[in-house]
Amino acid sequence: MRAAFENLLGTRVIVESDHPGDESAPLSDAETALVARAVDSRRREFRVGRACAHRALARLGIAGHTIGAHPERDPVWPDGIVGSITHTVDCGGRLRCVAAVAPTRVAAGIGIDAEPSTPLDDDLMALVCRPGEVASGDRDAAKVVFCVKEALYKAIFPLTRRFLEFSDVSTTVSLADGTFTARAVTGAGGPRFPEGRSVHGGVVVLDGLVLASLRLPPGF
Numbered sequence: 218m219r220a221a222f223e224n225l226l227g228t229r230v231i232v233e234s235d236h237p238g239d240e241s242a243p244l245s246d247a248e249t250a251l252v253a254r255a256v257d258s259r260r261r262e263f264r265v266g267r268a269c270a271h272r273a274l275a276r277l278g279i280a281g282h283t284i285g286a287h288p289e290r291d292p293v294w295p296d297g298i299v300g301s302i303t304h305t306v307d308c309g310g311r312l313r314c315v316a317a318v319a320p321t322r323v324a325a326g327i328g329i330d331a332e333p334s335t336p337l338d339d340d341l342m343a344l345v346c347r348p349g350e351v352a353s354g355d356r357d358a359a360k361v362v363f364c365v366k367e368a369l370y371k372a373i374f375p376l377t378r379r380f381l382e383f384s385d386v387s388t389t390v391s392l393a394d395g396t397f398t399a400r401a402v403t404g405a406g407g408p409r410f411p412e413g414r415s416v417h418g419g420v421v422v423l424d425g426l427v428l429a430s431l432r433l434p435p436g437f
């Protein structure tokens with residue numbers, strides 16, 4: 218997963234994935250408090266995701282930073298750093314986590330998402346995909362769109378601090394090229410992501426997972 222996201226994001230973005238032992242990696246008291254009342258599986262994914270993120274920050278020379286969370290759950294990165302975290306469960310039932318970080322001179326925002334490459338639930342099709350965005354009934358393509366839109370949201374939200382519905386964005390995906398374009402089709406993203414604005418990212422299906430990512434250019 219790490220190599221796949223490195224390929225998608227480029228060499229200037231630091232990517233780290235889960236290592237053995239991450240489930241017992243130390244958290245600061247403030248980080249521990251964020252999931253104090255959560256169920257075990259959530260505490261586990263949080264700890265492993267934070268371990269990946271701390272390892273990635275260490276490669277930028279940053280140690281000891283508490284990665285807090287805003288009320289809307291996006292991580293609090295050190296000043297001058299952007300990043301993103303994803304957790305999923307692979308087809309062997311194993312928890313997989315990835316974190317990607319970069320200085321703001323490299324990216325204005327980063328979004329990564331990993332999802333099992335299983336068909337999207339039928340009842341989510343109309344919520345996730347705009348009319349004509351995927352062929353009628355193509356739940357595999359819809360799952361890719363879901364993953365792409367979640368990655369987009371993670372990159373954009375810290376800049377706009379505006380909630381986006383799936384229907385606020387229209388995507389064009391080419392799995393053959395490993396790329397996607399996502400375009401705001403409403404004004405819900407505000408002035409930083411106005412109607413008509415497009416962003417570009419990468420997407421791949423690998424080992425039973427859909428992986429999507431985007432790096433917003435500096436100054437976005």
Ligand SMILES: CC(C)(COP(=O)(O)OP(=O)(O)OC[C@H]1O[C@@H](n2cnc3c(N)ncnc32)[C@H](O)[C@@H]1OP(=O)(O)O)[C@@H](O)C(=O)NCCC(=O)NCCS
Binds near residue numbers: 304
């Ligand atoms: C936030 C959201 C995208 C997370 O995706 P997910 O597939 O459920 O879960 P993942 O494990 O991949 O990612 C979770 C991580 O995303 C990050 N995250 C959560 N909320 C976030 C936000 N508002 N902005 C950026 N990152 C966020 C966190 O790091 C979180 O992990 P942590 O709590 O352990 O730190 C999703 O739960 C959500 O709210 N989606 C609705 C909004 C949306 O996607 N709209 C589509 C617009 S086109």
